[in-house]
Amino acid sequence: MISINNLTFEIGSRALYDDANWHIKPGDKAGLIGANGAGKSTLLKLIVGDYSPTSGSISMAKDLKIGYLNQDLLSYHSDKSIVHVAMEAFERQNQLHGEIEVLLQKLETDYSDDILNKLSDKQMEFEALDGYSIEFRAHEILAGLGFSEEEQQRPLATFSGGWRMRVMLARILLQTPDILLLDEPTNHLDLPSIKWLENYLQAFEGAIVIVSHDRYFLDRIINKTVESRKGKLTVYAGNYSFYLEEKSLREEIQGNQFKNQQAKIKQEEKLIERFRAKASKAKMVQSRIKALDRMEKIDDVDDDNPSVNFSFKFSKPSGRHVVTLEHLSKSYPNLDILEDTGAIIEKGDKIALIGANGKGKSTLLRIVADADHDYKGSSTKGHNVSQTFFAQHQLEALHLENNLLQELVAFAPKHTETELRSILGCFLFTGDDVFKKIKVLSGGEKSRVALAKALTADANFLVLDEPTNHLDMASVNILIQALQQYEGTLIVVSHDRYFLDHVANKIWFIEDKEIKEYPGTYEEYELWNAKRVVKPDAKPEKKTVKEEPKKEKAPLEDDKNRVLQRKHKELSGLEQKIGDSTLRVKDLESQLAKEEVYSDANKLQEVTRAYNSDKATLEKFQQQWETLAEEIMELEG
Incomplete structure (x- = not known):
């Protein structure tokens, strides 16, 4: 299908690829991975001909149809509706449709055989190309990517960059190419849209090459992993976990x-x-x-998985209740987000706030972070809470004339220069990079600096909005390690499921305009959520002569309500027990990490026994909560 032979590509004096080889076969679904700067996006541009190799060759069939998604498509502008933009994928069908319309107009005054024959030929070709279903297919794919029927009629120019990228993805998928080249396709998708795209790509019959830092996404789609490293391309015959x-x-x-x-x-x-x-x-x-x-020298193994070698420092711990939300209501014109709902963030919580775009995740996060005050109800910070809020707009707070090291030294004077260099290195700034001025950095680089600042703050509460954007897999792993050893409290919005699964111990989601909570990891939430069944509305039974009046059934309804009230009370009690048990387990975990404990065999045995007991109790409470929650849903269904 595509053959890359002895490819060399140089940028200045640096060889990004040096005699690299790769053969892409029909049916291959390959993940192209590697550190930032390894040339992944460049390779895709070389394949489509945007760049020319320094030497070597990339060969393919002349009629090979390539669908290429890249971030440059964000610059595409149109005042037409997004369904019209998506349908631009059907070039020949659109051309035939226009020609048929012209012939039909001519037919109003010219009934000649020539016009009739041309019209018949065009209509036959249009039908053979499935032209009558293209609009349905466009609506179907746009709906899968999160667009409502109403939104599909809006002009492309009225959407933000992330949503415009979805339209570009829809247009590429509608082209049904022989091979898809997708550069970070999940960057602008929410979790439901990512899952839809996974299902679509799993069923796609052509070849696929994906550049992505979302390892769960790769694992579910690819059957080959190709690593770009040190100018070479190394093929592994399996998905990312196999790699x-x-x-x-x-x-x-x-x-x-x-x-x-x-x-x-x-x-x-x-x-x-x-x-x-x-x-x-x-x-x-x-x-x-x-x-x-x-002698042909064998190289030593490079460590591609650096570990965190800095520590979080905050001067004072928070009280037990970090944020209390009460009677919260929030709405926009024609859209209600939250309605008289509440929740509590407790010390030690690491909460993943998930859900589809447009359901209020970012709004709720801004309310928690005190960045949005236009709502009803209250959001109250607890005792001694010190907060840092990371979001993409935080880039505006960077001082453009500072270099990277100066920016962090001014912000986090309690950290040593070595520690600050270490954290900058974790986010891909090494050597003399730390002396670059902020003003010369790209948007993605500024985002990484802002994230580094957030992690060095004297804060016992972190609010993080999409922190993994612009990070490669190694940096995501660094961030995971950092947040796992963070002893404070955090709430995070992210579409990276691997990241969420390794960071969060609670899941928040917005449902029926209420904040709902699942007390467990993201993977556990997914298993629980998959079991939830939305029952169809029960059909009313046909009345018979002997049927009792409805008022006679009121006692049964009262019984049901009393059972529900009791079960909700039990659920609240379990949630309190889970919270208390979680704090005890975390306290014992911190004790196990202390030198005076692990260096004393008797003390270690005592703490370990208590830890195992409390952890088993916590798991029992969580299982009871899950069973009780399912019983409540059955009764309320």
């Missing part, structure tokens, strides 16, 4: 080979040094020196 296992195995073998070779080299060097001065051994010595020079 991690296989790469670990390869690195273990390579590491052992390196150690064995180094031991052999040292042995040879000792032998050479021992006999170098003896004339009778000169021939042997020279022979061994030449053998060492000819």
